[in-house]
Amino acid sequence: MSATHTSVLATELPRPVPQTELDACPVSALFRRLGDRWSMLVIILLGGRTHRYNELHRAIEGISQRMLTRTLRTLEADGLVTRTVHPTVPPSVEYGLTDRGRSLLVPISALADWAVENQNPSGRCGT
Amino acid sequence: MSATHTSVLATELPRPVPQTELDACPVSALFRRLGDRWSMLVIILLGGRTHRYNELHRAIEGISQRMLTRTLRTLEADGLVTRTVHPTVPPSVEYGLTDRGRSLLVPISALADWAVENQNPSGRCGT
DNA sequence: CAGCATCCGACCCGATACTG
């Protein structure tokens, strides 16, 4: 306690970055990074305009706070997403895409378009 | 066959397809399907030409038999990959892309191109 | 050659509760 803060554990964020030698292949590395359930979805959302935390949370509708935070932090660490804190009361945090993120948005959108056109279009989500 | 064989377990293949309501969104569903370490890589490999099982195994170099088989089976079930068994001795199995798979190859290749051009190109893999 | 069976660890992911 006198150590002021027992946040030494750091639970799990922001990812230990194991980086096995296999990930030396840039293609494999990218797929490992984006190869989760939410990353590409978040990038698509942020491609339209910047969003606040709870906006994203509602837009994706099904993602947990934990996963949203994790995904955003990882994307930020990868230089794809920007995080801007406005020192207001209550606080407001704005997320957007970096230039790199916007360039990645292009092929990801192509993938999303394929999904919309080729899957059974039973339902539309917020994207 | 003597029903004595308790193969009731079926281990895990070919994936129970949970399909939560969240996956009603085609974009989310696609990312859930391809959101693993190998699927897109296999599709890229198969995009060049058909490959035999061990060819893929060597080309990807790092994937286990288990994961290669699992990935191929899932992609086959999704109608993206074809599996052709030639009744020779020893047996030979050829994997290729369906029409749907070839159409998906386009946006996936765009993603792979982005990876090659935007990541630190430390190493090239077999792709 | 092209798998399947089994064990097991690592990580993804959600639910819940709590905080500045």
Added chain:
DNA sequence: CAGTATCGGGTCGGATGCTG
């Protein structure tokens, strides 16, 4: 509002051994 802490399951993924 925008997170953090903790628990617990399900899945990803590899290693090893065996088969037609």
